[in-house]
Amino acid sequence: MFQEPDYRENLSLKLSEVLDDIGVNERMVMRRRRTYMLQETMNYITQKSTGKKSLKYLIFGSQSEGTTTRGLKSDIDFLHFALCTNVMQDLSEWEHGKLNYLMIQDENTTPGYCFLQLFRPDEPSPFTDYPGNDHYITDRSGRILCKNTFSFLARPGGVRHGPSQALLGGPGFIDRDIVAALKCKSWPQSAIGWLDRQGIGRWPTQDMKRYAASTRCFVVGTGSKVSVYPELEWRISTSLAERCLMLNLNITQIRCYVLLKMILKSYLNPQGTINISSFMCKTVLLYCIENTEQSIWRENNLFICLTYCLLELHSCLLNDSCSHFIIQENNLMAGQFTAENKHEFSKVITEFIQNDGHGLLGINIDDLGQRLQVKLNMVPHGAYKFQSSVQINEYQMTSAYIRIASNTSSCHMLILKHLHNENITTMKQSVIKLMTFRGDGHRLQHAAFKFLAPFLFTTYGSGLASSSIGQNNQVSYEALIWLSAGLNSDISSSRLKLASVFYSTGDMEKAELILRHTEQQYYSYPVLHICACWRKPIPIVTREFERVCVEQSEECIKHFTAFCVRFIQKEINCVPCELQYEMFRSTQDDRIHRYRYRDCWMDWAVVDSLPFLYFLQYKIYSHLQRHQDQQQALCKLTRIITIDENLKHKETALNILGQCMEQEDKPQQALKCYLLSLQQRARNNAANYHISKLLSRILAGQ
Template identity: 25%
Template structure:
């Protein structure tokens, strides 16, 4: 008997040792996987950078707009791997002026409202929007007073919305071409009140999310008989906040699940949204101790197990509205068995499933785990991709800033109809407005001010340029000098572009020695070797520095001159301003903000720096240095470090013509012409691309 007990004890000890070794191996594997994910860009630095820059773009696009812009998806969340071509960014425009209500007592008595209505047959997570006029819900008896291209009557005779309206100057609605979205109060009572044993999300977070309401988006349930009349309830804003709040390990877990879904599961009807929902439930239903570096793969398996349970019962409950089954219309018997088998396979093979992950070259890292030399080479390549991706994020936010400035600020230049004083007044008001504004949509004061501060260098430079142009023409020397001195402050707030335009003002008033002194204070090599950013000509391989570098003179957007700035514009630039005059073209408003450089002169900051240097040295009699600067422009074009090579060659043609070198001037103009033809082709191609996009 004692012999049997000893054997049983030995077996138990051996089993525990084996289990301990298994746990130890899995912990080591998880720690190793965390390190690999950090290397390929699945880390806090990268995701926080993505989140911050997309929020800034969101604020900038919403600024001075009648609609609120929201960005969702992996690019906004930072849940994609650097270098991954399959990045999704969902842009939503929401008309928050339209009052969407759940209680008829809250209807606007002086304007149209939309009342959320549901029936027993209405699928969970979907609603209909009944028109309310003067506090009265509209039915078929009111039909003769309405436009039937926006409304329809449902089977109960209620007049309901089936297309997105936007408020016009009158009390009724007009059509909108933008992605349908309206905003309303809270509806997810079950989510708000359910018990949370492990305290996620926290009570403070729940109260915050409750205050944001929800979106209603034009999308009916796939199995509904009134699919064209239904609107889907969306908690995208709340989901985004929860994604932003994930810990590093939770974030890594989600990205691994996405990689598994794309590289191993590969089923069209199972999306990353299913896994996001799964992750939310697993976080809510488990202790914080699960989310440790050494438990990463265990947390991945927890999510796979949860998904397997849902597949077996055929129910994937929406996180905010559990009665909304995300498998509905997607998981038939065949699909369910196929998905179930894949999940069971993943649980059986365990960590070895990483051999099948092509995303981020994870499978290569697994194969090279015991080879330091191969691992080092992989890390070097991943780091290069990672650094370029970080740089491109900065490019995107600066490009977005330029687009908004073109579309929302410079449009007032056209509206001024030549009255530059009115345009200057508008710029003053805009700067004051930016200082006074607290928040935009649900963003904090700090986020709002940080985003809008990207616009101010452009506004300061534009304001100073127009004030200087008026000042130079003023007959009173004292007034002129006062205005010029005052504009200096704003030029210096405009980064490198503002500084170079300030030197242009000094040149215009004949202060050539002072021009030279100002140029000498700049880092010439840095300016020459770093290309400018320009929204009209974005390159795929843009590599820039941080956003704040604009204000530190380390980088610049391209420099531009409006027709109102002729007094401070070089003769060589004046052709660029007026070269499209007399050319008739039909303007497409939907793409105008992307192609708004045809009424002004635009030049790369490095080209303009060298051109300034050439002209200043020429005025000071330093001809060799002047020619050297022109040769520098040629070298820039040969190195493909400029965005407006046609303008650069026009500058060279003008300089050659000034020196009576007609043959060389003609050669430069010929070169400019050939370059322009290629640019026009690319511009037309980009324009067609933009016209094809719904947003």
């Protein structure tokens, strides 16, 4: 095959087919982008609706660009920036009440980097007094400069690498790379020249450049490898502009970038070293696109485009120079390589180019080499065993929808954390703030609203109901309106809250009807439990659920997911007394063993949907004197706790099962449930109280 006259075109087409099969196609690229942009928007709306104005984050990198595969194992790049800071290029950009920094670029700073001089928040003049902490230093000119060691982010278990903090995802989770940044008021002067630069391909377009110039840039805390003052320098980041460029690549350009990263990982950085970075490969690709006609970037020319990029990367290595695409004075390779490294990398790239495609056969990532051999008829079909394109498509679509659902759960938890200590009036204000996104012209914001709003409607309605139940044991009409508005949050959690409200007022018939309908939904569709209260691996997914993800839209997916049911203390009168103990699970000693941000839910009553459904049935059938149905509900509750591996709050389910056993006058079985609960979670568990109470009862009986 490699001796055929048109083999490069044939190789390009087969290579494009392979990349299509492993998910590098327009549909999956758009799905990845949509997923992460929606996640970013959900968090923006969450902050807005809760009045949080300290931090904002953006998602960058391969995951949000759609330029990765499962085998590349790309992390998620988060850029967090403080809204209370302002980096200015001149005094006209100073902002009152903010922590202002003046960007300084002179003969002492490396191109593409700057110093930050601290200015006062009450007037546009520099601080003259030393702030008195390790994050600032006074230079010879008397200026107070901020060190790049300053960071407003500190996550448990994170490892700092330059400006970022790496957080390992653990089994079933994607690693995260979190960068703390300071936002700039305007487009950097050092990048002005790029706006007027024009390449052969007339790319980027003027529209892209106008958008880039309108976006903010950032500074991140890291100095150049060749800097005289490495701890004082801050790198100027044009991440938003770069994301715009990547989102405007065609599918061949995206595939070329994916191949560059596979070659990088397979041949240049096989041990995980980061001498040549994927950002350098991205930069080389952007220059190649800028300096060629757009017509060459097509599927039957993929291999030629890849070779061109490798030649450019090789040239950069030989010259020890890879200019930042937007800020050209910034040499990305400055101080990065030893002479030995350069020689070794040069040799590898040269051999890869000279082998004219054979090197692709040695790439094991996503079985690319083996798949290519099959496509080129170098081995018979069936010689290798790997996932089909259909299976890969199902996996990627399912992963995308689970991420959307999980992020919805995370945002809901953040909103509840804000509302936990607030009154009903404040809850209503949060609802009103969220409602402003309902008619927003921004499609992503409207989509995010539809995911988040039902949960907040239900919480507010349940809070109103709790207040009225506490006063006269009735549910107000307004509360029912809000509870009804939230019923489509998912297949079960909001319906179960409404059933719990009716149960709390003694309206057993209405509660039973809702539970019966909800249970029917469970048996009619493939349902997946979703909960972001604490980090557990991605849930086990059935084939039926995967097919739903491929066939249905993202909004329809909430009809196939069951979120955990969360009651904050403002809803306590809507919570069965057996579940109210969960709101008081923690002793003072227990609280020491909680994560400050992640474990806020431990002050609420939280339970998985299906165990709660069967528990409510058990209680309601007891009141209705339907003893056979009551025992069936108890059997279902016991069975689901035993067999369902996707339960996230198993300790709570065991606690309510134990109380059912107490009601059945089976203290030994109840004690067993509580002990099993403690095996799930030794601390911050209401089982400790239940055991004490049960043993006290047993001793009193003796």
